[in-house]
Amino acid sequence: MRVSWSGGELTFRLDPEDEITGSAADGHPVKLATNSCEIRGVPGDAHDDLWAVAAWTVVAPWTRRRITFDRPISPELARVLHDGWGVEAGPVGGTPRAAGRTLAISYSGGADSVAAATIFPDAPFVHFRRVPHQRVPNRWPHYRSDVLARLAAQTGREVTTVESDLEFTLAEPRPGYPEHHAVAAGALLLADEMDLGGLAFGYELGSRWLGGDRYLLRFTPDNPMWAPHGAWGRLFAAAGVPIVLPVGGVSEAVTMRIALDSPLKAQVRWCLRGTGGPCRTCGKCLYKELIQAAVERRPMDTPITANRPVARKWQEPPPYGGQEMIEYGCARVPGIETTPFAKSAHHLRATEESTAWLDHCYRPAVEEIPRAWRDQVADFMATRVGFMDAAQERRVETWGA
């Protein structure tokens, strides 16, 4: 792989061993659509390692053995790329970037990043906004990135919105981040300007420790995406922007509670489609409505029925992505047997006792937060959430076993 930047425009070329179909850090196969993208409004004088890491968040899935950047990278960064991916990276030269003092939040506007923002009320936001790609026709106009950007701007917080078409470098499964970390490409390039010493994400207990989403149902202390000692964690740290997961120790039930209780409540939006409010008909709305109903101890309010395509996966037996939250919801929502989750509830047989661990914070998640920000998270969790006891921690550590 050879990459070059021209301003904020990234172009890359495949080496003979590289292929159109690659694999993301979570093992998911991803197909390349085109070999250029743009990140707008970023400064031209960012540290060389920042340009390299930003490019790597886009091209990593399709790089097999080596990567050549258009400017030298520090020996430290080259070593991390080699250790993490077995990739020879160069040219090597220069010194690594020193970490700054500011923690920024990669802010999407969903409940999880709002919860992270609530823990750090003074941290600035960096918001990623999808814009159309010059060469790829946009067949996904229902994704309303404009609405999300508007909501982020209404939070009253210091927000930098980075516009980018980098998601269109991905053809399959659909346009999206080639690696989950590509959402941070803009924040990385802004790191010098914003004096960043850390970047906080809204990834919660399920994503960090329970192998959430595409990465199923197992305890993942060495999560390659989000563990500080994993490949991506070491890479971001080498660029002086360590990954910080303020809500990495709590479930989506807790982040939902924190978000709905926060000063940003009016701007919380997990739906990517709705304009005047959540659309209520997409799969994400269905999943989050289950969690919200469970948190608010009320029946579900959804127009979606079991025979809708978005509810199909809940008619199948487990495992599910985010299964811990399905169990949590099924155990708590009154009248679950009349919802699209009736069959899941029947399979899972979860109870309030069996899911009580999801109301507390997993302590090792706080311990892995960089020292500069650890105490603030620990205090918040101690006063607002409470920590898991030993038996509950065991539930995390035996998840999927």
Place this chain on the structure above:
Amino acid sequence: MMRVLVPARLRKAVRSWFDSRYISVADHRQDIKDALWEVQTLRREVTSLQEEVRRLRAAPGPARPRPDPKVAEKADEAHRLALETAQALDKVLQNEVLVWQAIDELKERSCA
């Protein structure tokens, strides 16, 4: 307790004055019966409304006015064309990446 003799006429007057202010037991019974009847009617109504909601939920949406078949055909055609063009362009873009990969490989070989 002290008992006072009250003239029958006065007693009767007082009683009827009271009676005119209060509802008789018989009237009460009738009221309760009416209320019960009303509750039962409402219950029947709620049941039939619930059935109606269920029926409407299950029924397909209201039939939309059919568009002019010529316009519909054109729209379908445009949609098909847009979709196929976009899919074809996906392939063209991917091929472009592969062509550059081949060119670079040849260049490297001819330089070596």
